[in-house]
Amino acid sequence: MPEPRDSAWAELREAQTMTLSLPSTGQAVIIDIGEGNDIHPKNKLDVGKRLARWAFGTVYGLDMVYRSPEYKSMKKNGTRVVITLDHVGSGLRTVDTNDVQGFTIAGTDKKFVQAKARILGKNQVEVWSDKVAEPVAVRYAWADNPICNLYDKSLLPVTPFRTDDWPGVTAETR
Numbered sequence: 506m507p508e509p510r511d512s513a514w515a516e517l518r519e520a521q522t523m524t525l526s527l528p529s530t531g532q533a534v535i536i537d538i539g540e541g542n543d544i545h546p547k548n549k550l551d552v553g554k555r556l557a558r559w560a561f562g563t564v565y566g567l568d569m570v571y572r573s574p575e576y577k578s579m580k581k582n583g584t585r586v587v588i589t590l591d592h593v594g595s596g597l598r599t600v601d602t603n604d605v606q607g608f609t610i611a612g613t614d615k616k617f618v619q620a621k622a623r624i625l626g627k628n629q630v631e632v633w634s635d636k637v638a639e640p641v642a643v644r645y646a647w648a649d650n651p652i653c654n655l656y657d658k659s660l661l662p663v664t665p666f667r668t669d670d671w672p673g674v675t676a677e678t679r
Contacts, residue, residue: 576666607653642669
């Protein structure tokens, strides 16, 4: 797996997720059905199905999971970090493999490395790396075309996120 690096696509996805704080907005997370070399997915049918779930759950009030899990908080626990997620429905799961994939972790040097992770209960994930003694930040699916496999049990993918606010590649520099 390649070493983690900054990603303009990840920053764009983050900006899109930030719009959820505005009234009457929604988002279909499609990190798992996009294209590796084109930010616009060819698979429009599954994109439409996920957007329809959002409409059915919000506009039409159907009792269903319609929103992908999202980052809520992090808590340091020694050399490990516990990430808590919101909107997890009946819980979290992985696909394709039992190993949770897609997390990176950094210490005070702000250098991210691939991390190990495991699901803790319904809405938490523990993240760590033997290369980071004092973790300060975690990222999930933070790449142009990330390898990631964490979902809720209704098979909506976890929304890519970062816990840091360090300037990225799209930050204005002077």
